[in-house]
Amino acid sequence: MFLHILGRDLKRKRTMNLIVLVFIILSSMFLASSLNNVVTILNGTDYFLDKAGVGDYIVATMGYQTRGCLDEFLDDNPAIKSYTLEDYYGISGENIRVNGKKVKTASNGFVEVPKADNFQFFDTENRLITEVPEGKAYYSVKSLKEFGISKGDTVTITIGETKIEVEIIGAMKDGLLGSGNMTQYRFLVNQKEFDEFEKDESVRDYYFGQVCNIFTDDVKTIKSEVSEISGIGFDAERSIIAVTYVMNMILAMIVLIVSVAFILVSFLVLKFTIRFTIQEEYREIGVMKAIGMSNFRIRSFYIVKYLGMAVIGAILGFFLSIPFGSLLLRTVSATMVLGNDLGILMNLIGSVLVVFLIVGHAYLCTSRIRKSTPVDAIRQGQSGERFGKKGGIRLGNNPFGTILYLSINDITSSPKRFFTIIATFAICSLMTAIIANTTKTMVSRQMTELMSVKLTDLYIIDVGAIMKNGIYDTGEGDIPYMEHLREELKEEGIEADLCYEKIYKYQIRYNGNEESVAVLQGIGTEMTDYVYLSGTAPQSENEVAISLHYEKKLDLHIGDEFVMIFPDREERVMITAVFQSFMQGGECIRIHQDVKTDASHFSSANAYQVDLKEPTPENLEKSRDVIVRETGIDEANILNSRDFAIRLMGVLDVMKSVELMLVVITLIVVMLITILMERSFISDEKAQIAMMKAIGFKNGSIIGWHVMRFGIVAFLSVLIAMILAIPLSQLIIAPVFGIMGTEKVVIETDILKSFAVYPLLVFAVTALFTWIAATHTRTIHANDTANIE
């Protein structure tokens, strides 16, 4: 009998049960995919670096003459557990032609052969690339757009007199160089093509290099020993490599925030669904009580019903959560292999959780069965006793039309029910605003400041000159380069200052410890040209500023002193200021411009900078022409401060895709929830709708009432979202930037998107889909008053 009643119930209330089931599927899908994504993102970089075989310390040498320079260090070093060494050829844009055409890039790259026991590379489907066929090549996925390379293109790499021609067979994910922050790219080729370069001594001498991938438990010792080896072009511990993915992780964190928001939405939707449907069943509960069924029996009826629906919904949601989760992560994982060792277990946990939540909620909601009398239940849980008059605006004296009054009255009469809907839509609206504000922040002037450079009008990314002047000319070439440009600009009637930012690696000694640190030094700048969080700009050679991240990590604060170890001397310096920076993962110090440095410790630089006295559009245009003429670089490598920051971060395009994708997904969620909730309301209000039609309300008025009601709800939701957008963006997104040592970032507000475009979209989607769903009321007729229970 019990099962018979259950079967009849499921059949008779088919629409509502179907809506509940769809809600459960959605909740299960959101919760399962979000839980998995949370774990994936929190483990993101480590998981990828492990998969890519990135060791604990990476050292790269440049030039054939440096071959063997690591031998002594690597042989029998007790601090090294294992290591691998692989050869590469360094190239720049000048060496490459795609389909016979020159490429526009300021970055340099590597040509290598994949080795089974070294770094691991993956194709875009996350399959391991074990070998490259002869005449073919893989290319770094992050730079596809920059180079305009696509599958099937022919790439010619010419170094000196040697030329190889390869066909691109796909894009490749690369642990070491894969992040947007790493400007280098990589070609994976077959050993045969690689050997062509090996045969040419002139090529070998200048372009050959080695990358050593070291596994160790004692990074500190390795770091210290490496700093004493000459000929090192690049060295970094794994944590620094991981930090280069911070921008990808910032994007992933945005997905994580959206995932958490979807978890909240799932809870709210479930709460709404269970309360809503059980409330509708109180009449039947009353009947069952009246005919003598025990509370336990009645409760178990509903719990079994919801358990059945929860299990079906959770299973379907579980299967849908796998592609949905991948969809959420797809854009941010374009350059990374994301995943977690738990696999789909987290999805499973999420779906099982949904079952528990539904059954638990159903159990709590039906607890009123015990307390209520049959009559109370028949009256839908209300005692019917009220001695005061209903307050507020009345139909007769309302200043609005009937439809608007009915809509407002419904919301004020069932505040709990509508609060759930408002909260759901507000979360969705907030997400869109937070995403827009993150993008806005990432393209703001603030980001240029966080790149630890002086704000100037133009940034010249002349990689060839940077390498030549910084390394081969023992660091002496920068000033003549800048002086030449300054003179050329002056000849064209443009007064300008030029400056340059160099990064060195030096050892420091502090509180009995030694540490190799990134040291920033400006050429042609003053210490007051930079932004500091606290303290005063260093004024002499024995004063330094320290990054916020380092201040915490090394426990060195303003007023503290430490020793800088230069090859020819040691200098005791005092910290006078703290700054925040994205450079080197936020771990760096800034030294005075007059401190004597040396090319052997030069690590990297990003751009020569031009600061015009009169930055008019004409002068800027003319300056670009002069720079192109004098340096021979492509104009695309002469950037303003905003584009410079964007180039360095390397994720803006991805961020825009992430923003678009998340906004679209959010709007789809809003659409689904709107349709399902509206259909729930129609199902609940069928009798009222039929009665309204019977007494002369037109279809248009009834649809208008429903659209107006959801319109008000959507309006309130976006209003709440707009009020909370600024403080919550700061509260949620600033810590994400803080991962990189820039927790004092002021999140900027994209006024147009946060306060106009996205709220309007949420509002419009809600209104449009309420209208579409509300047209179902046309199927309810006046004569249904005879049939509805």
Next chain:
Amino acid sequence: MSAILEVKDLCKTYIVNKRQNNVLKNVNFSIERGEMVAIMGPSGSGKSTLLYSVSGMDRPTGGSVLFDGREISKLTENELSEVRLNKMGFIFQQMYMMKNLTILDNIVLPAIQSKKSSEKKKAKMERGLALMRKLGIEDVADNDINEVSGGQLQRACICRSMINDPDIIFADEPTGALNKASSQEVIGELVRLNREGTTIMMVTHDAKVASRCSKVFYIVDGNIKGQYNLGKEEDHEAVAGKRERDLMNWLMEQGW
């Protein structure tokens, strides 16, 4: 007197599980202005279908329904809504009301929605209250619909059906869900309304209720089998028993 409702060859067919079910079969009758007509018949005979078809709440399959000389089966949905709003009143057995509105708001809802007169909202509210006063439910004006008794609720439904001063009120078993006392109160109000000039057509199972009408149609298997003219009830107390007995006898003859 002129006919307010003329029904000719009215047919209504439903298709259930691919089977044609002819619920109304060429029904013909007319109702004069000011009449109070009861439709009686066994369960499933088509009483409610007839009521809904002639009131424009349902579309007949065939035949014609002239309401006040206008063919309502040809009207559009919106035109039908206008007719129902301004010229007809409805009382349902189930006492449907908007659950988020108070009793008074429910009563005046059709008036507020109607553009029939230029009357102010305040005046409409006062008229609603006056109707409630007339039916003795003024006290519950500000109550929610689940805070009143069934009798009070049905009287509220009567008030709502009267609020736009309709030409005719259709009632589908208006006392079906009420106890004896409440039934008497409700039917008393309908008779009073009829005396004031409102035409009433109701479906009922209750011979006592039907005996207060001026005319009774007996419907069997989708056809009007017979018509019994009781005439206007002048003095209820004096003639109630006789009218009911006469009607019962007639109903017995019809196979009741």
